[in-house]
Amino acid sequence: MVDLIQQRVLSAISASVELSPITILKAEAGMTPVPTIKSALASSHFNILISDGDWRTGGYLAGLQTLIDGELSWAKENRPKLVEAAQQSLKRLFPLLDSDAFTVPKDLTNTSSKEERTRFYHHEYQNKLLVGLAEFLINCVKQRNERHIIVIDRAAALSGSARNLIKLLVRLDDDGRLFRFVLIDYEQRLYFPDASEVHFGRYSSQELGPTFDPDLAPEKHRQIYEASGGNPLIAEALSKCAAAGLPVIGYLDPVAIVDLYLAGLDTGERHVLLKSYIESNCTTTDLIAQRNYAIFEQATADHLHEQLHQACLERYLAGKAPLVMLHALSIRDKHKRLELLAEPSQILQSIGLYDLWFGYFGELFADPALRTYGSGDASVNAAFINAAFVLYSLGCGRVSVPYLDEFYKTFPKSRYTPTVLYAQSMTYARYQQPVNLTLAEEYALRNLETIERDFREHEKYDYIKVFAENAYAYIKAKQQKYGEALAFCAEGLGKMLKAYGDERFKLHQSILIYNTSQVYELIDELSRAEKQLREAIAYDPYYGEYHNDLGNLLSKVAGREAEALEAYARAIELCPPYYEAHLNRAALRNRMGDTAGVLADLDRTLVIKPNEWRAHFEKGNVLMRQDRPKAALESYLAAAEINSKNADLQSNLGLAYSELGRASVSIAHYLRALELNPWHAPTHNNLAIEYFNEGRPDMSLNHATVAVEIGEDPDYLLTREHIEKSLQADLASRRDRASASSAKPV
Known part of the structure; x- marks a missing residue:
């Protein structure tokens, strides 16, 4: 079927792959370009990988997961040091992944239970993870002396994370020869900067010949071809309809003909067709099955999706499959859809994949009926509150604040009320610009009053109250009432130790100690600040951000530059590619006169985050001191x-x-x-x-x-x-x- 169309696109695809790392093949839905691409690239010296880019069926890195799994399997067996070097990115992007090459335990953010997790990753965290993963893949491919062409079908459904990983693989491929991507776009909306575009075109009548029922007369073939417009998906369905005795005539739309075909099936036949289609993750290239699914009774389809969603989630949690979310997302009952999405949403949030999470959750967050759905204590309510938490930390207070106020009015006795009021106090104290400390304090005090009134008998009363006091301590520090802030932190830690010991709620205890350190640093009591920070590190020794802060603190103390450098090195070792630590170390090295070290750190910063203006600026300063104004000007x-x-x-x-x-x-x-x-x-x-x-x-x-x-x-x-x-x-x-x-x- 593909011989003639190959002649039309073969040279275009081959030339594009040679010239550009990314080729987008524009094709009409229902076309079958993968065999043509395979034939077009058969003589190349690349390894050809074929994958499906729909993240809903293949997980959040669908399209690239085959490459990742292959390189990871090879590296575990042959180059475990590559796995070890990238472990902080690998283990956090894939929380269920285990390897003997992992040498660093997870930090408390990763190991704390749901009830104890009080720290969210910054929105830039995802990029760091992806840089680490991209560098791992590049190192593996270089070690194996490989070159890959990755053909991704349904590429318009790539997740934002997968798209960014493709961009990183292209950007970080120094010699520009390791990776080539051919992305098949059926939706005519895929865009990558500087990508080449090839249009697939339509099949001729001869090319579609094999899809026709051989018993049909040539005139019927001609009618089917004209009705299909050269689309094999439509042609195959119409051929089947014609074989069943339905007239394929010009004034009936192909979809109408398919509907008439379905009308001739009994309920049992249609149910079998529905079940088969859903069990294929809705990927069957059969227009009749697709149309049957679209018009079938909603409750039956939803029930099948719900069963399959639970099975897929169990397979993911057992480490046997990617996180498949198609079935939850396909539920047409929006309330049930929300219920099924609650747990996968928490998984994406815990990894830090906010772009993917809000890609579907934004619609739910905007639905008035869903915002007030649930008992107030249900997992769906927690999903919304977690979304609001992340939104306010992203600077979207104008979105999160109205929701949190709405929740408080709707569910004033919810077990999440202290969390909601905490979020409001921190929105106004920290994330809204300009801050409003008066309003922040009002929310913090209301929270403390609510806890005393409604949560006195709660099993986690001490934790809930200390958590609220922690927010109040932050506000006091911002008001420059440092003594009161320190008292809240110290008293809170004492309450926690007395109530739970030094193991339960360990993450929050470390945060309290860390906050105490921050206050001491604000009042320039650096020795006390260091003591508290080192205690926080003892609680959470594998949390790289604490080591970065230790480097910042020690760099302020004359004579302790070597210790500061050690702290920065430890932070870089413990984190996915950590541009902030490189930027901070560059500043210290600059003061120490280590020009080569400064430039190395700034260049590494720009590899991780090319749009970090401070790195460009500081590099320009170094070049000016070297009397290189032309190079400095480029950086500026x-x-x-x-x-x-x-x-x-x-x-x-x-x-x-x-x-x-x-x-x-x-x-x-x-x-x-x-x-x-x-x-x-x-x-x-x-x-x-x-x-x-x-x-x-x-x-x-x-x-x-x-x-x-x-x-x-x-x-x-x-x-x-x-x-x-x-x-x-x-x-x-x-x-x-x-x-x-x-x-x-x-």
């Missing part, structure tokens, strides 16, 4: 593409342009810096120099004077003195010339 411009509203950056852009002899551009950036910060002393000083060199001494002196008045750098005074002396000399010279011109000869 890259930073400005991401964040142009930083006075330091605009000032340094001005300096780089000045060094390159482009005075007018330099002055423009200096002026932009002063728009952003009128009291930016270095800019006033540099602008004074630029104006002086331009022959504009009066303006030069004005800026030099401002620099001296607001800055403490002695160089500013030297700049002003130089300008003043020059002006005085110029004035004296003009006086001398005026005196000479007025003298009369004897």
Whole structure:
């Protein structure tokens, strides 16, 4: 069937794969391009992997899971050190994965029970995990000396995580030869920057010949072909309808003909067809089965989906299959759909795959009937509250705040009420910009009152209250009432130890200790801050963020730079690719004069997060100190593409342009810096120099004077003195010339 169409697309696919790492093949739904692609690529020197990209049936990394499983299996057997190096990404992306190569235990965020988990991953965490996974795959492929072409069918249904992983594999493939992707798009909406696009076209009548019933007359073949529009899915269904005695005539839509065919089946036959289709994860390429599913009685289909969802979830939890969510998502009863999605949503949330989670949960969150569904104590209510928690930490308080208020009004006696009020207090104290500490305190106090009134007899009363007091302690610290904040933290830890010992709710105990450290650091009691932070690390030794904070703390103490470097190294070891620790270590190395180390850390930061403007900015600063203004300018411009509203950056852009002899551009950036910060002393000083060199001494002196008045750098005074002396000399010279011109000869 594919011989003729191969001739139309073979050269296009082959050429595209050679030229571009990503080829998008646009095809009409119902076409069958995979055999054609396999034939087109058969002579290539790549390994060809065929996969399905629909995340609902293949898990959150569907389309790439076959590659991942293959490389992981090989590495476990042959290169366990590669698994060990990437373990912090692998074990967190795949929580049920186990390997003898794993050498670092999980942190408390990963090991705490549902009731004890009080810490969420930052929204950037997913990118770090994917960078670690991409680097693992690249290292495996390099070790095996392989090249892959990955053909992904139904690629429009790739998860956001899988799409980002494809982009990372392309970006991190230094020599550009390890991976090629052919993405089949039936929905005409798939987009990747710089991807090549090939259009598949339609089959000819001869190519569709094998799909027709051989007993049908040639005229029937012609009618079926015209009605199908060259689409094999439609042609095959119409051929079956015609064989059953239904007329395939031009004025009846193909779907109508299929409906008439279904009308001729009894209920039992249709139920068997329905069951078979659902059990295939709704992937059967049979238009009759698809249409039967679409119009079948809803409750029956929902019941079958529910049974299969439970079986799929059990297989996932047993580590035997990916997280298949098709069946839960296909339930047409929205209340039942929400109930079945509660547990998978928690799984995605615990990994940190927020884009995928909100890809379907956003619709549920917007449904008024679902927002108030449940008893107030049910798992569906917890799913919504968890969503609100993450939303407010993402800066979406305008979305989460109304929901939390609505929940509190609807279910004032819910067991989740303290969690809701806690979230509100933290929204206003921390995540809303600008913060509103007055309102934050109102919610915190209301929470404490509610706990005393309604939760006094609760088995977790002490934990619930201490959790609420923790929020209040944060607010007190923001109000600069540090003594009260410290008291809440210390008393809370004492209550927890007395009520539960040092094992239960261990994660929250470590957080209390950590918060105490943060307060001590705010009041510059660094030795106490260090003691508390080290105690938090003792509770949760494999939580890399604590080690990063220890590095930040020690870097403030003269003579302890080596210890700070050790802490940063430990943080990097314990976390998925951790750009913040590299950025922080670069700052310390900069102070220590380790230029090579600074550049190494900044370059690593930009591998992990190319749009981290601070890394571009600091790299520009290093290059300026190396007297490389042209290279520095490139880094500054890259930073400005991401964040142009930083006075330091605009000032340094001005300096780089000045060094390159482009005075007018330099002055423009200096002026932009002063728009952003009128009291930016270095800019006033540099602008004074630029104006002086331009022959504009009066303006030069004005800026030099401002620099001296607001800055403490002695160089500013030297700049002003130089300008003043020059002006005085110029004035004296003009006086001398005026005196000479007025003298009369004897």
